[in-house]
Amino acid sequence: MRLIDGKQIAETIKQEIAGEVQRIKDQEGKVPHLAAILVGEDPASETYVNSKARACKQVGFDSSTYRFPVDVTEAELLEAVEFINNDPEIDGLIVQLPLPGHIDNQKVIQHIVPEKDVDGFHPVNVGRMTIGLPSYVSATPNGIMELIMRSRIETRGKQCVILGRSNIVGKPMSLLMSRNEEPGNATVTVCHSKTQNLGEVTSRADILIVAIGQPEFVTADMVKEGAVVIDVGIHRVPSDKTKSGFRLIGDVRFDEVSEKASYITPVPGGVGPMTIVSLLMNTLKASKKEIYG
Amino acid sequence: MRLIDGKQIAETIKQEIAGEVQRIKDQEGKVPHLAAILVGEDPASETYVNSKARACKQVGFDSSTYRFPVDVTEAELLEAVEFINNDPEIDGLIVQLPLPGHIDNQKVIQHIVPEKDVDGFHPVNVGRMTIGLPSYVSATPNGIMELIMRSRIETRGKQCVILGRSNIVGKPMSLLMSRNEEPGNATVTVCHSKTQNLGEVTSRADILIVAIGQPEFVTADMVKEGAVVIDVGIHRVPSDKTKSGFRLIGDVRFDEVSEKASYITPVPGGVGPMTIVSLLMNTLKASKKEIYG
Numbered sequence: 001m002r003l004i005d006g007k008q009i010a011e012t013i014k015q016e017i018a019g020e021v022q023r024i025k026d027q028e029g030k031v032p033h034l035a036a037i038l039v040g041e042d043p044a045s046e047t048y049v050n051s052k053a054r055a056c057k058q059v060g061f062d063s064s065t066y067r068f069p070v071d072v073t074e075a076e077l078l079e080a081v082e083f084i085n086n087d088p089e090i091d092g093l094i095v096q097l098p099l100p101g102h103i104d105n106q107k108v109i110q111h112i113v114p115e116k117d118v119d120g121f122h123p124v125n126v127g128r129m130t131i132g133l134p135s136y137v138s139a140t141p142n143g144i145m146e147l148i149m150r151s152r153i154e155t156r157g158k159q160c161v162i163l164g165r166s167n168i169v170g171k172p173m174s175l176l177m178s179r180n181e182e183p184g185n186a187t188v189t190v191c192h193s194k195t196q197n198l199g200e201v202t203s204r205a206d207i208l209i210v211a212i213g214q215p216e217f218v219t220a221d222m223v224k225e226g227a228v229v230i231d232v233g234i235h236r237v238p239s240d241k242t243k244s245g246f247r248l249i250g251d252v253r254f255d256e257v258s259e260k261a262s263y264i265t266p267v268p269g270g271v272g273p274m275t276i277v278s279l280l281m282n283t284l285k286a287s288k289k290e291i292y293g
Numbered sequence: 294m295r296l297i298d299g300k301q302i303a304e305t306i307k308q309e310i311a312g313e314v315q316r317i318k319d320q321e322g323k324v325p326h327l328a329a330i331l332v333g334e335d336p337a338s339e340t341y342v343n344s345k346a347r348a349c350k351q352v353g354f355d356s357s358t359y360r361f362p363v364d365v366t367e368a369e370l371l372e373a374v375e376f377i378n379n380d381p382e383i384d385g386l387i388v389q390l391p392l393p394g395h396i397d398n399q400k401v402i403q404h405i406v407p408e409k410d411v412d413g414f415h416p417v418n419v420g421r422m423t424i425g426l427p428s429y430v431s432a433t434p435n436g437i438m439e440l441i442m443r444s445r446i447e448t449r450g451k452q453c454v455i456l457g458r459s460n461i462v463g464k465p466m467s468l469l470m471s472r473n474e475e476p477g478n479a480t481v482t483v484c485h486s487k488t489q490n491l492g493e494v495t496s497r498a499d500i501l502i503v504a505i506g507q508p509e510f511v512t513a514d515m516v517k518e519g520a521v522v523i524d525v526g527i528h529r530v531p532s533d534k535t536k537s538g539f540r541l542i543g544d545v546r547f548d549e550v551s552e553k554a555s556y557i558t559p560v561p562g563g564v565g566p567m568t569i570v571s572l573l574m575n576t577l578k579a580s581k582k583e584i585y586g
Contacts, residue, residue, distance in 0.1 A: 106426070127420030130468075131460040133399070157489045165471055167424040174467070175423075178458055178483045187494065189482040190471045196450045201480065 001258050004151050004230075004265045006143075010273035013146065014059050017280055021060035024287070032287035033062040034118065034279070035084050037077065037095045039103070040070035045096045052094070055276045061283060064090070074103045081111045092118030092283040115292045118282035126167075130175055134291045136282045141172040143274025144209065144230055146281075148183045151263060153207070153228055160186035161205035163198075163218070163251070169211035169232055177207070198222070210251040220256035229257055229264040232271050294551050295444075297523075297558045299436075302443050303566035307352050310573055314353035317580070325580035326355040327411065327572070328377050330370065330388045332396070333363035338389045345387070348569045354576060357383070367396045374404045385411030385576040408585045411575035419460075423468055427584045429575045434465040436567025437502065437523055439574075441476045444556060446500070446521050453479035454498035456491075456511070456544070462504035462525055470500070491515070503544040513549035521556040525564050 025031050034056050038049045049065055056063035066080055077099075084093050093116045099105050109117075114124040120138035128135035137145070148155060160177045164170040170190060178188040191201055202208055202222040210218050211232035223229060233251030241247070250267030258264050265271055285291055318324050327349050331342045342358055349356035359373055370392075377386050386409045392398050402410075407417040413429035421428035430438070441448060453470045457463035463483060471481040484494055495501055495515040503511050504525035516522060526544030534540070543560030551557050558564055578584055 123420030123424065123426070124416045125420065126423050127416030127418065130419050130423050130464060131416065133416065157487045165473070171423060171468065174471075174483075175464065178467075178485065180458070180485070180487075185485075185487040187482065187484055187488040189480065190467070191480055192471065192473070192478075194450045194473075194478040195480040 001261055002151075002263050004147050004263050004270060006147060006265060006270040006273045009147060009150050010277045012150075013277045013281065014055070017277075017284055018059040020284060025060065030287070031060055031062055032092070032283050033064070033090050034092045034094070034283045035064045035066065035087075035090045037066045037068070037080060037084075037093070039068045039072055039077070039096070039099055049096050052276055052279060055280060056283075059280055061280065062089075070100050072100075072103075074107065077103060077108050078111050081108060085111075085113045085116060090116065091287040092116050092279075094119045094279070115289075116286060118279060118286055120282065121168075126172075129172060132179060132181075136285070136291060137176070137278075138168055138172060139275040139278040139282075140169050140211075140232060140271065141176055142278035142281065143271060144173060144232070145176055145183055146278070147230070147265065147271070147274060148207075148228075153183070153263060155183045155207065156185040158186045158206040159204050160188045160207040160209065161202050162188060162190050162209045162211070163192075163202065164211035164213070164232075165190050165192045166211060173209055173211070177209075212251050214251055215249055216251070216253040218252040218257060220253065220260055223257050223260050225260050226262045227260065229261045230271065231265050231267050234267055234272060294554055295556050296551075297440050297444050297556050297563060299440060299558060299563040299566045302440060303570040305443075306439065306570045306574065307348070310352040310570075310577055313577060318353065323580070324353055324355055325385070325576050326357070326383050327385045327387070327576045328357045328359065328380075328383045330359045330361070330373060330377075330386070332361045332365055332370070332389070332392050342389050345569055345572060348573060349576075352573055354573065355382075363393050365393075365396075367400065370396060370401050371404050374401060378404075378406045378409060383409065384580040385409050385572075387412045387572065408582075409579060411572060411579055413575065414461075419465075422465060425472060425474075429578070429584060430469070430571075431461055431465060432568040432571040432575075433462050433504075433525060433564065434469055435571040435574065436564060437466060437525070438469055438476055439571070440523065440558065440564070440567060441500075441521075446476070446556060448476045448500065449478040451479045451499040452497050453481045453500040453502065454495050455481060455483050455502045455504070456485075456495065457504035457506070457525075458483050458485045459504060466502055466504070470502075505544050507544055508542055509544070509546040511545040511550060513546065513553055516550050516553050518553050519555045520553065522550055522554045522558070523564065524558050524560050527560055527565060 036049050053063045109121045114122050120136035125135045174188045174190045177186045199222045207228045209230045215235040231250035231252040236246050239247040248268045346356045402414045407415050413431035418428045467481045467483045470479045492515045500521045502523045508528040524543035524545040529539050532540040541561045
């Protein structure tokens with residue numbers, strides 16, 4: 001079994017980006033700039049936005065956070081998006097989700113110009129990805145594709161089974177893994193809550209991507225000997241063995257599945273560290289106008 | 294075996310639409326209006342555009358065809374699209390593809406406002422379909438979903454195998470069949486030219502959707518007893534048994550596969566007649582502003 005070390009791979013990519021930023025800075029002066037909109041004071045959202053800002057700093061990006069109170073109106077948020085859309089200094093904009101209940105998430109996201117939508121959530125970017133045009137691919141699927149590519153895992157002609165059909169992981173992963181390009185060219189099956197004989201389906205997978213949001217759902221008997229296992233889940237469970245009183249686990253029962261897998265991502269330190277890095281990659285693309293010219 | 298009679302189902306839908314149009318006419322005066330842009334004199338394109346216009350007439354829609362010579366410039370076409378975008382009389386616009394080589398198909402399609410893109414080819418509509426928002430679904434997948442629904446074929450929890458990963462059939466079918474809605478909720482596998490052990494995969498299908506573009510590619514040994522088989526292919530082959538000197542066949546070897554299938558679409562008269570009807574359905578939705586409000 002080989003561990004797919006997302007933390008290490010993420011570090012490598014950050015260094016590559018930092019080098020590129022230095023080069024851009026020397027030659028053109030302007031560095032990539034990521035803006036975030038943060039509404040309210042949800043601690044998890046604060047943490048995410050702060051780590052994104054820290055990651056920007058690490059690679060030499062500019063970053064800014066636009067903070068709004070929890071009772072901000074939808075109109076005010078749309079205005080802020082509009083303002084950032086029109087600011088030539090800013091290359092990428094993310095809106096930290098979820099927004100408060102009185103605000104229409106989709107309306108705000110669709111207000112971001114696709115050129116700055118580095119989260120890849122705008123229907124134009126989703127649609128372009130679906131039909132194979134250049135687009136911003138959202139952070140998790142983009143990160144998984146990088147892990148697969150940089151671990152030199154062959155995907156062509158392989159049976160790939162994806163557990164979960166969410167908009168942010170399952171669906172884009174199925175499109176990316178079955179596209180006529182490599183990594184890709186796999187025979188992809190998408191499973192979900194209505195799938196019957198699930199263990200039978202997952203046992204056929206050469207590559208198993210698990211994004212089902214249930215702690216340690218995938219057990220060894222569901223996995224083929226030698227399979228590549230990508231675990232997207234992350235759950236906090238109580239533990240008396242750690243100082244913090246909790247530990248992190250994934251959607252896969254790591255101890256037993258890792259004994260059968262040829263490659264596996266740990267939790268933490270697998271897919272997780274790749275998401276912020278993906279966002280940096282998209283922001284770099286935005287600043288270089290690689291997607292929309 | 295039960296034949297899925299696309300011709301009959303298409304007729305039924307046309308009558309439903311005609312009834313609805315009559316009601317709209319009586320109550321509001323304005324009838325749905327479909328416009329088509331046709332470039333050059335390709336006989337197949339002429340035929341398609343003419344049958345669309347005829348179908349419009351049948352159900353009481355207005356229709357118009359904007360014809361351009363083969364040497365029309367891209368700028369002129371974009372201007373025409375713009376003009377139709379802004380015409381409040383016109384509800385839906387299709388651009389007959391392919392366009393001549395000097396014109397960028399995607400650029401022209403992306404110039405249509407998503408609200409009038411009744412072919413469902415604009416990235417905004419593709420993206421909205423992908424993430425499960427209301428959208429215009431393109432003609433063939435929309436037609437297949439209608440066939441499945443109106444034949445009361447159960448899809449929930451079924452194994453669905455799709456042969457082909459094209460933007461206009463395979464990809465949207467995979468998204469629609471696996472969505473959390475019915476028809477849908479199937480466990481979907483997408484196969485393509487790089488798929489290994491294809492016959493083994495197709496033999497597992499409760500529902501087999503074939504859009505691979507190869508005459509009589511699917512033979513009885515590739516199909517499970519009792520499967521539902523949807524044949525999207527259409528090919529013209531020489532025949533000494535018809536007056537015209539040719540006959541139409543699909544991607545499925547109908548004679549032998551029909552003996553194993555529980556339901557099967559014939560060629561011609563299966564999926565084919567549904568495509569124009571889907572376009573009418575989308576145009577009706579456009580005139581009622583059902584998708585974009």
